[in-house]
Amino acid sequence: MKALLLLLTLFSPVVAAWCPLLPNHPVRVTINHAEQKRQADAYIRTLAVDALRLQLVAADTGYDLSGLDLSAAGIQGSIQARPLAEDANLDGAADHFWLVTSTGEVWRVPWQQSQFGQPLLMADLSDAGLHFHTAVTLIRARLPSQLAPMSWQNLEQHQLLLLGTEPDSGQDVLFSLRFPVGGRQPYVMKSSQLVDRTTLSDAELRQQYSAADWRVLLSAAGWRLRLSGRVSSLPTVIAGVIYAPAIIVKDAKSCQFDKTEQQLYAVQLYTASQIYPKRSWAIPYLEQAALRIREQPDKRLILVLADERQSVALVDTLLKITTDCHQCTAPLTLDKFPLWQRLATYRDERGAF
Amino acid sequence: MRERGMVLLSALLFLVVMLLVVASNLVLSQLSLKSAQTAQQQLQLEFRTLEQHLKQLNGLAPDEVPESTLALPSCPGIYAAWSDATLQCDLMLIETSEQTRQPPAFTRYNSLLLRKQLKLSEPAP
Numbered sequence: 001m002k003a004l005l006l007l008l009t010l011f012s013p014v015v016a017a018w019c020p021l022l023p024n025h026p027v028r029v030t031i032n033h034a035e036q037k038r039q040a041d042a043y044i045r046t047l048a049v050d051a052l053r054l055q056l057v058a059a060d061t062g063y064d065l066s067g068l069d070l071s072a073a074g075i076q077g078s079i080q081a082r083p084l085a086e087d088a089n090l091d092g093a094a095d096h097f098w099l100v101t102s103t104g105e106v107w108r109v110p111w112q113q114s115q116f117g118q119p120l121l122m123a124d125l126s127d128a129g130l131h132f133h134t135a136v137t138l139i140r141a142r143l144p145s146q147l148a149p150m151s152w153q154n155l156e157q158h159q160l161l162l163l164g165t166e167p168d169s170g171q172d173v174l175f176s177l178r179f180p181v182g183g184r185q186p187y188v189m190k191s192s193q194l195v196d197r198t199t200l201s202d203a204e205l206r207q208q209y210s211a212a213d214w215r216v217l218l219s220a221a222g223w224r225l226r227l228s229g230r231v232s233s234l235p236t237v238i239a240g241v242i243y244a245p246a247i248i249v250k251d252a253k254s255c256q257f258d259k260t261e262q263q264l265y266a267v268q269l270y271t272a273s274q275i276y277p278k279r280s281w282a283i284p285y286l287e288q289a290a291l292r293i294r295e296q297p298d299k300r301l302i303l304v305l306a307d308e309r310q311s312v313a314l315v316d317t318l319l320k321i322t323t324d325c326h327q328c329t330a331p332l333t334l335d336k337f338p339l340w341q342r343l344a345t346y347r348d349e350r351g352a353f
Numbered sequence: 354m355r356e357r358g359m360v361l362l363s364a365l366l367f368l369v370v371m372l373l374v375v376a377s378n379l380v381l382s383q384l385s386l387k388s389a390q391t392a393q394q395q396l397q398l399e400f401r402t403l404e405q406h407l408k409q410l411n412g413l414a415p416d417e418v419p420e421s422t423l424a425l426p427s428c429p430g431i432y433a434a435w436s437d438a439t440l441q442c443d444l445m446l447i448e449t450s451e452q453t454r455q456p457p458a459f460t461r462y463n464s465l466l467l468r469k470q471l472k473l474s475e476p477a478p
Contacts, residue, residue, distance in 0.1 A: 030426060085426060090444070092423040137436040140427050147432075156430065237436035269434060293439060295473050320433045338470035340413065345406070347399075348448075348461040 019170070019255035020080075021247075022134050022163075022234050029085040029094045031056065033065055033114050037093055040065055042083045044099075052079055054097065054109065054116065068109065068116040070099075075119055077101045081135035086158070088182065100135045100162055104128055104191070106177065123160075123177055123189035128224075130164030130173055136235050137161050140181060141269070144323045149215040154180040159222075159269060161242070163231055170252025172231045174244060174265075176272065177222040193221040197272035204273060207327055214326040217271045225272045228263050228280070233305065236291045239320030239332050240269045243291055243303060245283060259285050264314055268321060275319055275329055284312050293318070299334040391456045398451055399460045406449035406462040413447075413466075421446040428469060443468045 026043035033040070039059035044052055045067070052075075056065040070079070079101050085094035086108075097116075099107045104125030110117035125132070139159040148155050162175040175194065179185055195217060203209045217223070227246040235244035244265045248258040264283045266276050273279075289307040291314075296302060303315040318332040428435065428442035445468060450461035 030424075087426045090425060090429055092425055092444070094426060138427075139434045139436060140429050141432065141434040142430040143432060159434070161436075235436075237434060238439070239435065240433035293471075293473060301471075323432050334471060338468050341467040341469070342410065343465040343467055345462065345464040348463045 019230070019252075020133070021230055021232050024080065024082050024134075026057075027082050027085060028059060030092060031065075031111060032091075032093045032095075038065070042085065042094075042097060044070075044079045044083065050076070050078075054083060054099065066115055068119075070119075073109075073116075073119050075099065075101065075105070075107055077103050077105070080133040081162070084135050084138040084160070086138055086140075098122075098135065098138055098160065100132050102132055104130060104132045104162075104164060106160065106162075106189075120185075121188050122179060122185050125162075125164070125175065125189075125191040128164060128173070128191035130166055132162055132164040134163040134231070134234070135160070136163060136174075137237060139237060139269070141240075143218075143270070147211075147214070147323065147326055149219045151219060152180075154182065156181040161235065161237070163235075165230065166226075168252065170249035171229055172227045172246060174225045174227060174231075174235070174242070174272075175222065176224075176242075176269070189221050191224070195220040195223045196226075197223045197267075198226040200274065200279070207274070209273075209327075211326050214271065217273075223272050225265075225267065227265060230257065232257075232262055232285065233290050237269055238293065238303070238318060241275050241319065241321065242267050242269055242272075243315075245285075245291070245305065246280075247285060259287075261285055266315070273327070275321070276315075283314050286310070286312065295334055301332050301334055387456075391458075394453065394456060395458050395460075398453060398458050402449055402451040402460045402462055405451070406447070406464065409449055410447060410464055410466070419445050419447055421448075431469075439472055441470055441472050443470075 026041035029040055029042050030037055031040050040056045041059055042054070042056055045055040047053055050071060052070045054068040054070060056067065057063065058065050079099060081100040084098040086096040086098060087093060088095050095111055097109045097111060099109060105121060106123035107119040108122050109119045140156065141159055142156045145155060158179040158181055160177040160179065162177070164173045164175065165171070166173065177189060201209070227244065229246040229248040231244050232247040233245050235242055245262050246265060247262040250256040250258055261282050262285045263280045265280045267273065267279055268275055283305065286305050286307050289305045292304050292306050293301050294304050301318045302313055303318055304311040304313050319329040320332040322328045322330050423444040425442040425444060428440055445466045447464045447466060448461060450459070452459040
């Protein structure tokens, strides 16, 4: 009994800091199963205390397709974040799953021949002392060679976006971790290897930082950005810009928030630098709302915060980052889509005589 | 009389030899012409197929979905990346083939295309 009380006392700040604001639905993925492509839902199933299972369930029938006992595979602790899928070989089916534990361990689990493989620890952010509750997204991005640091051997990178909550203040920290695509991570990434982008320098605020400064930022393993509150809707990345609404925390322990307004953060995907005149500004708060893009009659795209009944326009002219320079942007319009890119044309001699 | 016969025989033999030489030359020249034409027609067929293939690529409708289309879970190789399924990427294989019966020839050109399109679920208010 005493041990139970001690455990409750120890974990009470963490439980209090974990005020769930974001939905944690299963992730719908396409996988290769029994030599055919199938739609499946991936989620973390709790079997018992400290007994979690990464579960794959057929989307059409609901039958279990496969599962991985996490503690037996070496992944300890609780997991609140949803799993994220990766298609490394671009065959249209997920071949790896990324898991984030509550303490900040990032694991990459292979999925081959209809079964899970041995997980590989990619990052350990437990030194940050945060409660990691949301895996936002895993993005496969490529930098043009003129913008990438010379040290990068692979221009194609995975960007993993995570959210962790500080137990005392209840504020969220947005993390962006970079992993080279296809290459093995030579080390386990730590929180101390990330650049803290909470405060920008004066030169950066005036958008006068140099290409050399940009490359120094990119040379780090990633960045972290402390937000002014808790993220209230799942952040979204639109054309290289991360949008994240954060609600002010009144009392972290009792999950009380200031629901009159919130701050919308809009930061660059690679460096968390500012894209619009301000990096964050006040927007209205909507309960259980989501960030969405809407098309305007003049083909402009705007960002709205919408729930089932109403929507509020947040950004009238969305910007996208461009490869012309390290801080170049351009308006995002619908008339440029769809974009066709010819990857290869070749003469095929199969069946020729 | 015998001498005349010899001359006549020699003349006949000469004529036969000449006929054989001329006939073989004719056959050879016809063969070479045929082979030259075949190569030329093959080149023309290839050029025509490539032309049609490029025309097919340029005339692709935005919503056209060829048979061999692979929907990718995430868009690869993009600098201004997106996080969700709003930006949908499809990998497509476009094929153009041509063949002729006389002379028998066959040519096929393939292209691998990446289509990026925005999928906005909600209409404009």
